[in-house]
Amino acid sequence: MDLDKNNQRQVVVTGLGIVSPLESGHGVDAFWKAALAGRNTVAPAGIIDTEPYVTHAVAEIKGSFASEAGKDRLYERRWQAFIEHAFAEAVADSGVALKAGDGQRAGIVLGTVLAGVAAGEKLWRSGGTELPVGYRLSSGATQLAKDYGIKGPVLTISNACASGTDAIGMAARYIVAGRADLMIAGGGDALSEFAFSGFSSLGALTKDLVRPFDKDRSGLALGEGAAFLVIESKTSAKARGACIYAEVAGYSSAADANHMTGPDRDGRGLASAIGKALKEAGLARVDYISAHGTGTPFNDQMETLAIKTAFPDSAFDIPVSSIKSMIGHSFGAAGAIEAVTCIKAMETSSVPPTVNLETDDPACDLDYVKGQAREVSVDSVLSLSAGFGGQNAALVFTRAD
Amino acid sequence: MSIVITGTGVVSPLGIGKDAFIRAFTRGESRLTGAVDIGARLARVAGFDFGTLFPDRRFRRAAVVTQYALVAAAEALKDAGLDLSTYDGKRVGVVCGVTHGALGYSCDFHKGFSTEGPLGASPVLFSDSVLNALAGALSLAYGIKGPSHTLIGGPDVGVQAVEYGAELVRDGRVDLCLVVAGEALHERTVEAYIKLGIATGDGEAMPAYGEGAGAVVIERDVGAKERGITGLAELASVATMVTPALEDSLRGVVEQALSGADLSSADIAGVMLGGGSDDFEGCVVGDLLPDATRFLPVKELVGEAFCAGTLMNLVVATHLVYEGARAVEGIGAGAAIEGVPISTGVDQEQRILFLVAGHRKEAGCLILKRA
Known part of the structure; x- marks a missing residue:
């Protein structure tokens, strides 16, 4: 067994998947190329009506992935489209054969904040009683587990805007504790009028560009997307002959x-x-x-x-x-x-x-x-x-x- | 190393506070009302005066579900003999289980901005509707500066929250962890779940829903002993699983939990079920643990309270393990699942298996034994 400095199981990253406003749907390498190029995707919103508000800019997922998602998915299912796509990319990248048996000792931790809220908007607007698919945040991770034959721990966490980071950390802990050999961990959220209105009410949205650490910074712009990491014990990764990107060290x-x-x-x-x-x-x-x-x-x-x-x-x-x-x-x-x-x-x-x-x-x-x-x-x-x-x-x- | 439950607290339709809750439970007193207009029976928390129960005015405008959680947590901490104001907050963690959170605040917030525009959007409603508001409030109320996590899901997420809280304690990241789950009845959830057919299965056609909160304090047995506290029950093992078939999930977690505790089915004296409507739990237990005494799930008395109901069941299970035969003898005939006799076996073995089914084929299982 591969152990780290603390004499615990070493946990490594063997797969990456992402859907973000940067080259959405075109994979991690395209995202990374655009990120290094410093491409700005914050622009006036298209998916939500921001006309009544004093701020209008969001970072929205567009392009080929958006049209593919839009064809089959309603507004309220965007987040599921994002997580399904990023999850599949991460799993494929890692080469793990979940459906062929590797899922027995695999698990999922999905971080999300307002995933189901767009579905909730539909419910509240209609005044009806039909519970939309995807209303419950945990439905995303549970469905992925069923689709991929994952039999280990399956968790949905909602630690506000730290959810994605905590999901990866918690997943690593499950591997260290021996509860799983492999976990697919990450986060996903989609733009919604609920989120826009909420952050607007807090005065957190900028009317300007997003300028982190700048003297003239004035707030954030909302974005959307999903990303997953396949993480596993180093022993498991080596046994599979997997490509190891990095170690989850702390x-x-x-x-x-x-x-x-x-x-x-x-x-x-x-x-x-x-x-x-x-x-x-x-x-x-x-x-x-x-x-x-x-x-x-x-x-x-x-x-x-x-x-x-x-x-x-x-x-x-x-x-x-x-x-x-x-x-x-x-x-x-x-x-x-x-x-x-x-x-x-x-x-x-x-x-x-x-x-x-x-x-x-x-x-x-x-x-x-x-x-x-x-x-x-x-x-x-x-x-x-x-x-x-x-x-x-x-x-x-x-x-x- | 043993992980023990040293304190429990509850806010429920059966009563506010553990004593009232256990008393009503042992008498098998249902709090479910008769038929209501929406076609469900409901069990609400009665007499909940938050200002009196929890005088800290910072939380007076918090959502009801958060208030339930704060009061349940206060009792659990007191039960564990803890005053966190004198404790190093960095050595304390909090893990919350949430199914719907402050849905009423979410609905009100949505109504505000959709009918009145941006000026109708309340920042208070928005920030308190976020699902980790319970954990945030608990952290703020008690100065908890260690890990803070909110797990989302159905009834099984209560087991996941206990599992993760125990893990934080076991690996030494914290000395103790507060695990809390809360649920507040809201017409939207009731209407929606009726449509989905997710309800209770107490033999009557009309579904039933409840609310409240449950809380437990988890710590290492050595830590509890150093504080001069005896654990109420030891957490022998925990397992959670989801598979395409609920029965497989339930069997899987029972087998995992038994294996994790190094026990066989014969070692289990009593079983508490979550009370899933299809009785898959009962079938699996009947098959795997035919001789174990089965105790009434709280759900039969208060309706489906989702993950809060799971923590309420855990409060009962902890009580049964701690009190043994004394508690069992106090349980009336109506408090046992029909056809399964109450025995005093719990006092002989003092091990309770606690099984919960989720709504999407998830399952969770806990094994408690006398500390």
Whole structure:
């Protein structure tokens, strides 16, 4: 059995799948090429009517995948189309034969925040009693388990905007604990009027571009999508002869216990999560940080403070970027999409830019990757997420031996 | 290392607080009302005065389901002899099981923006309708700064929440974990589930739905002993599974749980079923554990309360294991599944298997034994 520094089962990533506004439906490599190119997908909304609102921009899934999904899927089933597509891509990429028996010791953790809410909108609008398919958030993971013959743990988690990150971390824990040999973990969410109206009511949406860590940042734009990682015990991956992308080296979740919607202003909860994840990974620093970086004034400042607290000796030397300026904030999917980003950064030795970051903010004074992608040797990465309810999550990936 | 339940709490139609709840349960007192206009029987939590039960005014506008969870958690912590204000919050975790969350707030929020536009969209309703609002409120109320997770699903998710909470404790990430599940009745869910035919199966045609919350405190036995606390029950093993056939899922989790606890079917003295409407649970148990005493699922008295009902069942199962024969003798004839005699076997073996079926062919199983 392959064991890590803590004498626990080593967990590795062997498959990736993604649907995002960047080259949606064309796979991880197309997504990554567009991300490194710094392509912005935030634009006036088409799928929801934003006319009554003062903000209008979202990052929407369009193109060939959207029309394929639109043909057969109603508005309320978009999130299921996203997760089905990303899941299938990840499974195919890993080469695991779930339906041929590998599903016996496999499981799923799906993170989502408002997955079924578009279906709920239909119910509430109609005043009827017909429960739409997909209304229950757990239906997505359960259906995937049945479709792929997965017999291990099947969980749906909703840890607000940290859901995607927590899904991957929890799945790794199930493997470490011996409850499964392989897990497919990630997140998915779709745009809805409910979500748009909700974030609008909180004053969280920007009328400008999304500008993480910029002095003039004014809020986030909502996005959508899904991403999954196939993770498994290193022993299992080696036995299958699978391609190993990275090791899941550390993970932690920590609550702020401070406020229901806003983050702890000093980033204490996030710093705690980072510290525990680093300790688990046996690292004092990392080579790249994929920030939560929503573009809201409080988040970005809090996150900067958290990184400084967690890396007292190296915070200013670590490249940091947020891809949310390109693809918006896809809530439950965000952490999973950013996990894919981290792994591709390690694979290609390149980190994506934080587009629209133009004016330095004295309160956000780390080494943010501005303007264009940067080539950098990446052997370890940290992915950060935070959300309502004081949720914080940190994931560390390292290059596999 | 043993993982034990050291405290339980409940808010239910059978009563607010464990004593009232267990008393009504042992008497087999149904709280289900008669037929109502929508064609279902309902069991509501009566006499719930949140301001009195939970004086912290920060949560006075929280959704009812969150308030139920806060009150149940308060009792469980008290039962476990814990004052978290004196505890290192980073060493405490919270795992919540949620089926619908604050659906009433979701509906009201939707109604607001769809009828009045952006000005009708309430930020309070929106933020409290998010499914992790229970976990967030519990974290905020008790200064919990360790892992915080919200698991979503049907009745089986209560078992998943216990399973994950136990895992957090077992691997040393936290010293103790609060596991809570809540459900509040809402006309939309009732209407929709009637349409889907998801209801209870107490032998009557009309479906029945309930609400409330259940909470347990989980910790290592050594940690509890250091605090001078005796565990109410040991969590011997947990298993969850979903397969294309519910019966396969149920068999699978029973076999996994027995194997995980290194027990055989003969070691199981009593069984609590979740009360699934098709009685697959009963069939599987009848086949695999024919000699075990079967206890009445809470669902028979309060209707389908989804994952909150599962935690209520767990509160009962914990009580049965802790009290043994004393509790069994107190159970009236109406509190046993018809045709299966009550025995005092629980006191001899003190092991209870607790089986739950989900609505989408998921299953969960817990085995408790005397701590």
